Amino acid sequence: MSDWTKPIFTTGIAAHIIGVQPKTLINYENWGLFVPDRSHTGRRLYSRSDVYEILAIRHLLEARKLTINGIKFALELIHAGIEQGVDLRESILTEEIKLEIEGRIP
Numbered sequence: 001m002s003d004w005t006k007p008i009f010t011t012g013i014a015a016h017i018i019g020v021q022p023k024t025l026i027n028y029e030n031w032g033l034f035v036p037d038r039s040h041t042g043r044r045l046y047s048r049s050d051v052y053e054i055l056a057i058r059h060l061l062e063a064r065k066l067t068i069n070g071i072k073f074a075l076e077l078i079h080a081g082i083e084q085g086v087d088l089r090e091s092i093l094t095e096e097i098k099l100e101i102e103g104r105i106p
Contacts, residue, residue: 007037007045014046017104018054025054031068033057033075048105049089053078055101056092 015022025044028034034054036044046054053075060066060074081088 003048005047005049007039007047007050009046009051011036011044011046014051014054017051017101018058019100019104020058024058028054028057033068033071051101051105052089052093055097056089059092059097 009017011022011025015025018025025034025036025046029036029044034050034057036046036050039045056078057071057075060071066074078088
């Protein structure tokens with residue numbers, strides 16, 4: 001498992017990095033947009049890769065005004081691309097957002 005995919009951030013830390021409240025991450029999970037890893041004690045854990053995926057979800061919701069179903073479809077396309085070796089998550093985000101987030105990741 002690479003550092004990119006290793007689940008290391010708790011909900012609070014991931015929310016801080018992304019710039020949202022922890023409840024937002026739980027809402028994304030409840031809406032079926034994202035499923036975080038779980039620790040052996042059941043705590044939600046997020047990787048750097050997860051952070052970028054959640055940022056893409058947030059961008060699609062807020063900036064692109066996609067519906068939940070639209071985002072689910074976009075995520076299916078993104079995941080199909082990942083299986084083929086093409087990661088589209090970062091291409092959705094602006095350079096400004098990427099730089100801002102990189103400054104928050106420990």
